[in-house]
Amino acid sequence: MSESEQPFTCQTYRIGAVARLTGIPPDTLRVWERRYAVVEPIRSEAGTRLYSAEDVGRLTLIKRLVDNGDAISHVAPLTLAQLRERSQGLQVAPSNETERQPCRIAVLGPTLPTLLARGGEPLSAENHGIELVGAFDDERRFRDAAAELKIDLLVLERPTIQLDRIAQISDLLTESGASQGLVVYGFASRGAVERLEAQRITAKRAPVDAAELARWCAALHGAEQRPAAETLLADIDLSSPIPRRLYDSAMLARIATASPTVRCECPHHLVQLVSSLVAFEQYSRECESRNAEDAALHAFLHAATARARATMEAALARVVEAEGIDI
Structure with missing residues (x-):
């Protein structure tokens, strides 16, 4: 098996890199490991969690x-x-507006549920694309009901946010099953807000109204800002083997210099594209091994480039067959 066919079996990633690759906040990942044993990372001599490519996948x-x-x-x-x-x-x-389901919101806090109810126009799928599935002023009642609510967005009202309460907020979001959290606060230090946002929990200073909640749901469901490219790259799996090369450098050279009876320049252009992708594929792999801090990004770039290279090689193979090029 050539180097380009090898999966990332030797590469390991620290928890911050895993969070960037998977979109799972570090605190959530720790909760999942502790409660559900989703993965079993190894430990370095210093006690640092190290995750394999299979763990990431x-x-x-x-x-x-x-x-x-x-x-x-x-x-x-x-x-x-x-x-x-x-x-x-x-x-x-x-994929389109007609298929998008209403965003299911649950609200937990001392005053926000009542304020939203008194705000005039109700929270509804017709008015805002929102379905308010629960409003709670008691945390215990919320925890008892959360599993059945199938929440998309959990809105937590907190008069203050202290650094020592961040873990509790993260745990509450995890237990709720919500894919996104919004904390509406009265007062908080910049450090506390940055800690929340580092865990992909949005923090917004009060007050918040139904229209603003609708915008958060739109962003959550991808209606306004989510790029189409994210869908294309969503299923890249670092634990899968890198696709093998169909053509080595010598074969590409023979295709590029094929008989001039070929009617168009497509084979030549495709060879250039494949060669460029092969070069960047190797470059991104080398960057990954030299720069541990950016290992997550380079691993992703390597896998994405390998997929693009395999796609263009398949296209080149069809052209080679159609033009009868002998390699």
Whole structure:
């Protein structure tokens, strides 16, 4: 097996890199490990969690399933093969406006549920694309009901946010099953807000109204800002082997210099594209091994480029066959 065919079996990633690759906040990941044993990272001599490429692939699939409505407790015991099978056909976001379901919101706080109810125009799918599935002023009642609500966005009202309460907020979001959290606060330090946002929990200073909640839901469902490219790249799995090369450098050279009886320059242009992708594929792999801090980004770039190279090689193969080029 050539170097280009090797999966990332030797590469390991720290928890921050895994969070960037999978979209799972570090605190959420720790909760999932502790409560559901989603993965078992190894430990360095210094006690740092180190995750394999297979761990990253597994967590990516679990995150996708949870975002699409599966309970973490249901998908955590599945094997990698079972996760891949269950994930087939899932979309990152609905493909058009008619398919998008209302964003299901639950609100927990001392005053916000009442204020929203008195705000005039009700929260509804017709008016805002929102379905208010629960409003709670008691945390215990919310925890008891959360599992049945299938929440998309959890809105937490907090008069203050202190650094030592961040973990509790993160745990509450995890237990709720919500894919996104919005904390509406009265007073907070910049450090506390930055800590929340580092965990992909949005913090907004009060007050907030129904229209603003609608905008957050639109962003959550991808109606306004989510790029189409994110859908195309969503199923890149770092635990899968890199596609093998169909053509080595000598074969590409022979295709590029094929008989002039070929009617167009497509073979030559395709060879240039494949060669460029091969070069960048190697470059991104080398960058990954030299720069541990950016390992997550370079691993993703390598896998994405390998997929693009394999696609263009398949296109080149069809042209070679159609033009009768002998290699």
